[in-house]
Amino acid sequence: MATTAAPAQHLEQQLPLLRRYVPAAQLRLLWSLATDSEEAEAFAGQLRELAATIEAMPLTYQGDSVARLHYFAPSADWWITELDAGDGTAANPRLEPQHQAFGLARLFEDPELGYISLPELLRTPDVEIDLYWSPKSVEDLRARCAR
Numbered sequence: 001m002a003t004t005a006a007p008a009q010h011l012e013q014q015l016p017l018l019r020r021y022v023p024a025a026q027l028r029l030l031w032s033l034a035t036d037s038e039e040a041e042a043f044a045g046q047l048r049e050l051a052a053t054i055e056a057m058p059l060t061y062q063g064d065s066v067a068r069l070h071y072f073a074p075s076a077d078w079w080i081t082e083l084d085a086g087d088g089t090a091a092n093p094r095l096e097p098q099h100q101a102f103g104l105a106r107l108f109e110d111p112e113l114g115y116i117s118l119p120e121l122l123r124t125p126d127v128e129i130d131l132y133w134s135p136k137s138v139e140d141l142r143a144r145c146a147r
Contacts, residue, residue: 011035011044014051020098021054021069022129023122030131046131059085059093060102065138067103070130071121078116078127079104079141104138111145113138 011034018027034043057068060082067079082102086093098118104111121127 011047014047017051017054017095018047020095022050023127026128050129050131054094057083059083061085063102066135067138067141068135070133071127072130073124073126075108077106078121079138080116081138104141106145111142
């Protein structure tokens with residue numbers, strides 16, 4: 001198996017950010033694939049893209065009702081539209097401990113808008129972040145769930 005460390009170049013700088021938003025088991029696997037696999041460049045690219053998405057996300061009360069992150073588990077989905085702004089003193093709130101996010105949650109049936117506990121979500125077994133997610137409006141997501 002051909003491996004290379006080059007795809008992970010500069011990716012280590014994104015690790016503190018990714019740890020706050022990607023479930024630990026999923027991040028360990030993705031990190032391994034991004035640093036030591038034949039498809040390292042592709043996985044490193046996915047992690048870079050995810051980090052860029054997180055960096056560009058609106059903070060609390062700055063949102064535009066567009067879900068930029070999607071977490072899923074069997075029979076449940078969480079679409080995140082805003083990240084916690086914290087107390088406003090941090091240079092980059094996205095690197096501060098995240099306690100909540102705002103978005104749409106669908107647990108078995110009807111979706112509801114509200115605050116979502118990120119620590120709880122990341123500790124929940126079988127929850128993964130969707131690496132292939134494309135931003136969608138909350139209105140579109142509600143319509144999809146109604147079908």
